[in-house]
Amino acid sequence: MAEALDRLARLLEVTGAIRFKTQAHERAAQVLRGLDRDAAAIFRAEGTKGLRTLPGIGEGIATKIGELVTTGRCTEYEKIRKSLPPGLETLLAVPGLGPKTAMLVATKLKVRNLAGLERAIASGKVAALPRLGEKAAAKILKGMELLRSGAGRVPLSTALPLARRILARLASLPGVARVEIAGSLRRMRETIGDLDFLAIPRKPADAPGILKAFAGFEEVRSVTAQGGTKCSVRLASGVDADLRVVPAESFGAALLYFSGSKNFNIRIRELGITKGMSLNEYGMLKGKKRSGGATEEEIFKAVGLPFIPPEIREDTGEVEAALQGRLPILIEAGDLRGDLHMHTTWSDGANTAAQMAAAAQALGYAYIALCDHSRSLRVAGGLSIEDLRKKNREIDALNRTLKGFRVLKGAEVDILADGTLDYPDEVLAELDVVVASIHTAFTLPEADQTRRAVRALANRHVTLLAHPTGRLIGKRAPYAINLAEVIRAAKDHGTCLELNAQAQRLDLAEGPLRQAREAGVTIAINTDSHRDTQLASGRDYGIGIARRGWLRAGDVLNTLPLDSLLKRLAR
DNA sequence: GCCGTTTTCGGCCCGACTGTTTTCAGTCG
Structure with missing residues (x-):
């Protein structure tokens, strides 16, 4: 449409x-x-x-x-x-x-x-x-x-690490007083068109040197445009990047402007006009008089708005919400107390249970759930019932060695084509967390695929439906499924839906997340990590997408403290 | 085509860079 x-x-x-x-x-x-x-x-x-x-x-x-x-x-x-x-x-x-x-x-x-x-x-x-x-x-x-070359937009997971590397390089230049990421990456869109950087020079005379240094970074393949305040380059990875050097007194105005979105900027400028001021990337003008622009907060205040977080600056209702004082307080990385979906060497993960626990503790988490694959997913080393129980005993032993941290027993259980689960109920009952997933029969007609997922959501042992659409960004389209019905079923049965934060998935995406939130469904933000380092990177992507979906800490299962979580899981 | 505590008509966000121009059109964000 x-x-x-x-x-x-x-x-x-x-x-x-x-x-x-x-x-x-x-x-x-x-x-x-x-x-x-x-x-x-x-x-x-x-x-x-x-x-x-x-x-x-x-x-x-x-x-x-x-x-x-x-x-x-x-x-x-x-x-x-x-x-x-x-x-x-x-x-x-x-x-x-x-x-x-x-x-x-x-x-x-x-x-x-x-x-x-x-x-x-x-x-x-x-x-x-x-x-x-x-x-x-x-x-x-x-x-x-x-x-x-198809080098249009790149996934968030490519753009973010690349941008952080360049950001660090820029920050280390002697002439740079401050530098920030702007653009769609600051808004944490799931794909990024190009990278935008904004820098303040220590003194005006430093600007040309900063632009020149940027053009010479080893990541840069070619320079597409270079002026007195801006340099555009194509990076070796095929991604375009822009650097703009702006004076400190304009930094807020520039950051606002270059963070976008375009439609959001138009709304803000229109609001400015109703307050008798003109807004551009250098600041605010009241009549002929400059009236600030050093910080975004200052500009929001001047146009009569509270600060609107970058992730929801899309002109999809956030300006209205802000005007009416009903802007959500969005979830932050620090709100997460654990991660409920990850793999270990028991199935297709690269690290042991103890290593995953250590990585989670380093992030300040209070718990994780180890959810290795179930028996029918042989290609991913799915566990027999016997091995699952062996693994559970290992977790018991591991927990005895841990203080202030709990490893939960879990499984990522395949939802078979008819909607039944890959382990019998009495086995599921032995687990703390049951993550139900569709990994096969992607081509079922929409009605059948929906019925399959809804049936799994109705199983009282199931904690959440993992990666509900099965999409792989840029690789595999979502399977045919009626998400509105899935959301309704999750609400009816008190089951959670997942925001799978694996870089290629980001599933649910921001639109359905907002729908699920509106419907009162609890979301679990999980990294689906197959390696200990993914716990941290996945958290960044997951929180970014969750914020774009307007999620608050209270909408998310794994913001609960351990005791509340266990109570909820035992329902 | 949309929209309205200045308006139902007459406005609509704003600027940088490039190339082919002697003053600006095209493109992009």
Whole structure:
């Protein structure tokens, strides 16, 4: 749905429709993406009237959504597409090739696909077009390479460690007084388009040296742009990175601005205007007078808002919530008291039970649950009932050696295709934590897959449903499952759903997390670690995504102290 | 196309960098 509106926006841009109409469609698409409900469901239940209660969606767009839901088509989109040269949409996907140039290339040179574009560049025809030249052509060619290499967005788990390395390098430069990560990484999006860094120089004269040093970092492959305040580079890993050097008095304004999201910034600037001030990345202007911008807090206060955490700056209701004083107090890493899903050498983990316990203690945790695979998952070393009991005795012995820390007996039990579990109930009853997972039969029809998961959630021994959609980011799409029904079943049976924080999974994602929270379902944030070092990295990803899903500490199972947790598990 | 304790019409966030330009259009974020 959101994608359809985005495609329409692209075409509107090409036709030269008024800019604001294009923006209205983009904004509506963004609103739909951030929704905690499905737009189609809203339309079916309440018609266009229900859609029109959403911000940025009025009569026109609501009608288009209605048409898309009922017919699967959009007449306006199809009409515009017919009026444009064929293949134009393909050209628009090339980074650096905007609507104007794409239209020029398509009409003057009759280019209709990427191969044709490449030929036109090679023959010099593109460079000969008005307002273009050799450099412009080369830039388009580079954009095509980027598109082909698929180096669009990288996973959070790639971006975060890389950014921290560069951050440390920047912080160690003598001219740098302060440096921070901004952009979608600061908002902890599950994929990152590029890395953004903001630095304050010790003195203004240090700025050029900082930019120059950045351009020369060993991670940098090529420099794409360099000016007096900004340097853009492509890193060896294929990721783009920007560094901006700003004076201390503008740092808050710049951090706010470069953290985004774009739609959030627009909302803040609009609020500023209602207070009679203009806001840009250098600060606030009241009339002709500068009135601050050194910190984000100062700017939020000036526009009449409390501080809004970066992770929820998406213009999906947080501005309204802030205005009404009902912003959630989001969970923090320090709220977690344990981790309830990890593997050991008993199945496919790399470390022993004792090593995992030690790593968890180093993080300040009070408990962990060791959940090795169950018997039918042979490829991952699933445990027979006999081995499971042997492992449980080892845990008893381990616990006798530990002080102020408890290792819980658990298992990641396969949910078989019919929804029954891979161990009988009397064996499950011997465990503290039962993590139920789908690892097979991914292609079941939605109704069957949903019934399968719901049946597992109804088992009174089951603590939580692990990685509820089975997706692997960039590798495997979620299996067909009705999450609304799964969430309802979890609520009905008092079973938890997992935010699996393994880098490739991040499952549930932020949207469903928000839905589950609204429904009153408790979430377990688990790392599913297969190695002791993953306990810490997974925690970072998990907390980031949980915050994006508006989760509070009280929504999360493993923020409970051990005694409360045990009571809840024994229900 | 959306939206309204200044408005149902007339606004709509703001700036940097690049390239091909003698003053600015295109693209991006």
